[in-house]
């Protein structure tokens with residue numbers, strides 16, 4: 187494999203600290219990956235699943251206290267606290283390096299350090315960026331091999347350049363008290379210790395492609411966002427693209443792989459997946475914003491994925507997939523999760539590795555009684571996705587017609603509304619709120635503000651991030667229109683009113699029609715909402731135009747209540763909140779009171 191002096195010097199330094207027994211470079215070859223799979227099976231780190239039913243698929247269980255991202259132990263280490271802002275955990279870089287050094291020292295004794303060269307984006311594209319992850323976990327290697335473009339050709343693309351993101355991961359004792367997920371944006375460095383779970387350790391994903399990349403994007407004039415990218419193909423063969431930012435476990439993978447309702451499929455409409463979690467967006471010479479997916483696979487939520495909700499995701503996981511913390515069906519050596527089907531396995535092992543009796547399941551206490559952990563995941567290759575966009579490997583991405591923000595709101599937010607312009611759209615993103623989910627450690631179902639679905643992922647001051655959004659608006663001659671959706675309004679019994687999933691296509695079409703100026707809308711204090719009869723309900727069950735009218739209603743009282751909450755949040759972000767957004771907030775309050 188091609189050598190790089192900067193990479194070698196850094197590896198030598200990290201190896202001197204962690205003391206591995208050997209260093210192994212990951213070249214990306216199938217032979218090497220297969221040998222690692224065999225090794226992981228021999229040590230019990232992974233379980234090989236039924237080769238007939240789930241070819242080349244494996245099950246892995248993480249420690250019971252290590253099943254989600256831990257935001258409380260995630261740090262942005264910039265020279266000053268002001269750069270990191272008030273809602274990131276901050277630590278002085280020298281102090282954090284010193285603390286980490288103690289935890290890493292000797293942590294790989296007797297273990298192998300794997301060197302993973304990987305590219306976020308197509309290898310060699312000028313829009314892509316390179317990272318090197320050092321890890322002592324085979325599970326991490328095998329996941330990174332699916333989630334990124336990893337291997338020898340990345341070292342070729344890097345050449346003699348020092349321009350790569352350094353990532354060091356050590357499992358150490360997997361001690362939650364000493365777990366640190368740390369970022370040093372000025373040093374292009376990520377250091378993660380005492381975890382072995384997903385977003386904490388697959389360093390190309392949230393750590394690099396969002397936290398470090400958002401910092402780089404601000405410096406270099408582009409965006410790194412927590413967004414899916416999808417294409418809607420019309421019967422005439424034309425395809426239009428949208429991106430959508432929803433917080434973790436709020437429906438990105440599902441929307442990205444949506445199957446249109448039958449009446450649309452018959453007419454020839456299709457949806458193509460470009461990405462399901464992260465988008466890097468740049469302005470091109472034609473004055474449009476382009477989105478590319480820096481990842482190469484999907485690290486998706488398993489529970490709730492089934493033949494009806496998301497058949498494309500399910501099909502993607504039927505081969506070459508690593509399942510994490512799902513339920514193991516001992517009868518046929520396959521996997522199961524809540525919401526897969528109505529047949530929980532009779533002989534099974536739950537996500538904790540204990541014998542599991544499905545009759546003990548209690549919806550009110552999912553974590554303790556479910557077969558699969560609520561944040562159990564599949565790591566599946568994009569190449570296996572039946573609706574993967576032909577533009578997936580386009581080095582520059584796809585032109586974006588609309589940006590959609592959204593969250594889980596039982597009441598306030600309507601099914602869909604459109605912002606008045608880019609500045610107002612940025613404001614709409616900044617006031618996003620959502621009920622928390624199992625994707626991060628902590629309480630579930632609590633409403634919190636999650637601007638642009640990036641609260642846990644902005645690598646610098648949130649106020650500066652909003653300024654970056656506003657300033658980018660002035661650089662895009664033909665900016666996408668900005669919308670907000672909410673699939674999660676509930677009735678008095680707590681049931682979702684909107685059927686969601688495939689039927690969200692009906693809302694997507696309204697959004698794209700608005701982008702083309704093809705349909706009218708009603709102006710409300712919060713933005714434009716559809717005329718209820720403009721959401722096509724042909725072939726839908728249990729939803730009438732009256733239901734839609736209700737879903738689109740803007741309740742002034744609850745919005746006014748929200749205003750106070752938003753003011754508190756802006757206060758918390760502090761002095762970096764742009765004046766333009768404060769003015770938008772005042773203007774919204776005025777319109778609501780008028």
Ligand code: GTP
Nearest residue numbers: 434435436437438439440487490625673682686687
């Ligand atoms: P991350 O991978 O954590 O970023 O999550 P995500 O945003 O990709 O969420 P995902 O698509 O995996 O969906 C998470 C949960 O939301 C699953 O339990 C889905 O069943 C549920 N969900 C997704 N779309 C809808 C929808 O339109 N309506 C309803 N009611 N639930 C949905």
Ligand code: SPV
Nearest residue numbers: 255384385391392434625
């Ligand atoms: C999320 O939490 O938004 C995820 C899963 O996509 S993780 O990779 O753990 O961040």
Ligand code: MN
Nearest residue numbers: 412434435463
């Ligand atoms: Mn995500």
